[in-house]
Amino acid sequence: MKTKYIIQCVFGLFVLILNNGCATHALWHNDNLEAWNEPASNVNLHVFRATPQNDLLVVYDEYSERSGATHTRAYWLNENQKTVGKGGAPHFVGTNSIFNLAAIPVLLETTQTVDLPPPPYALLQTNQQSFTFFSESGQSGPHDLPVYNDQKGKMEKFALTPLATAADITIVGGVFGYFFLEGVASSGASYSWKP
Numbered sequence: 732m733k734t735k736y737i738i739q740c741v742f743g744l745f746v747l748i749l750n751n752g753c754a755t756h757a758l759w760h761n762d763n764l765e766a767w768n769e770p771a772s773n774v775n776l777h778v779f780r781a782t783p784q785n786d787l788l789v790v791y792d793e794y795s796e797r798s799g800a801t802h803t804r805a806y807w808l809n810e811n812q813k814t815v816g817k818g819g820a821p822h823f824v825g826t827n828s829i830f831n832l833a834a835i836p837v838l839l840e841t842t843q844t845v846d847l848p849p850p851p852y853a854l855l856q857t858n859q860q861s862f863t864f865f866s867e868s869g870q871s872g873p874h875d876l877p878v879y880n881d882q883k884g885k886m887e888k889f890a891l892t893p894l895a896t897a898a899d900i901t902i903v904g905g906v907f908g909y910f911f912l913e914g915v916a917s918s919g920a921s922y923s924w925k926p
Contacts, residue, residue, distance in 0.1 A: 766797035769818070770876040775803075776861040779832035780851065786810060787835070787864060791876055805829070808864075808874060820879040837862070888902055 779788040787808040792801050804823050811821035836852040847854075850865045856873065863872035906908040 750786065763900050765880050766795065767878060768793050768795050768881055769878040770794070770860055771801045772859070774855070776837050776853070776859070776862060776876075777829075778835040778837055778853045778862070778864070779829050781807075781832055782834055782836065786823075788827055788832055789876070790829065791872075793877070797881055804877075806877070807830045811877075812874070815875060815879075819877075820881075821877050835864070876898055 771794040773792065775792045777790040779790070781788060784807070788805055789808050790803065790805045793804045794801050803826055805826045805828055806821035806823050807814075815821050836848060838847065838852055838854050840854050840856050847865075850867050853862045853864050855862045859876075860878075861873040863873045864874065866888055
């Protein structure tokens with residue numbers, strides 16, 4: 732009888748550990764707390780050239796899924812290209828960085844783009860998610876505008892983890908308590924409780 736009880740306890744523990752429904756697992760594998768920042772539907776792209784740094788300042792409107800708001804953002808293209816390419820947030824700078832920089836014309840790409848000015852200029856793709864820069868020495872791009880997770884969902888998950896862990900411990904304790912009481916009841920033993 733004791734062997735059957737031990738087997739049931741071990742089986743119950745494995746079910747709880749391997750079950751995808753545990754609270755902590757569900758919390759960390761749930762994307763409902765995640766939110767993304769991406770270019771707004773009307774991106775309002777502006778590009779400025781910084782000759783000494785040999786870099787471009789990209790200014791655009793960004794939409795936040797979390798707040799539902801649109802904000803103007805600015806970042807240095809070359810400095811942040813690897814980060815943006817990996818889906819990370821660039822190092823944003825203030826939009827006041829545009830002072831003393833040369834504005835580059837930004838044109839919207841169409842199926843029949845004609846009458847293009849002489850370089851330099853930027854050509855914004857029709858989906859307004861990326862652009863190509865044309866300079867006197869050639870073209871670079873397309874350069875995707877930043878799309879990244881705002882990382883606030885991870886902070887919320889860390890904050891909720893103690894509660895989820897407490898729920899998991901309560902469930903495990905309940906299962907062990909059930910098997911213990913079942914073992915006591917099936918053994919025929921009598922126990923009394925005295926406070």
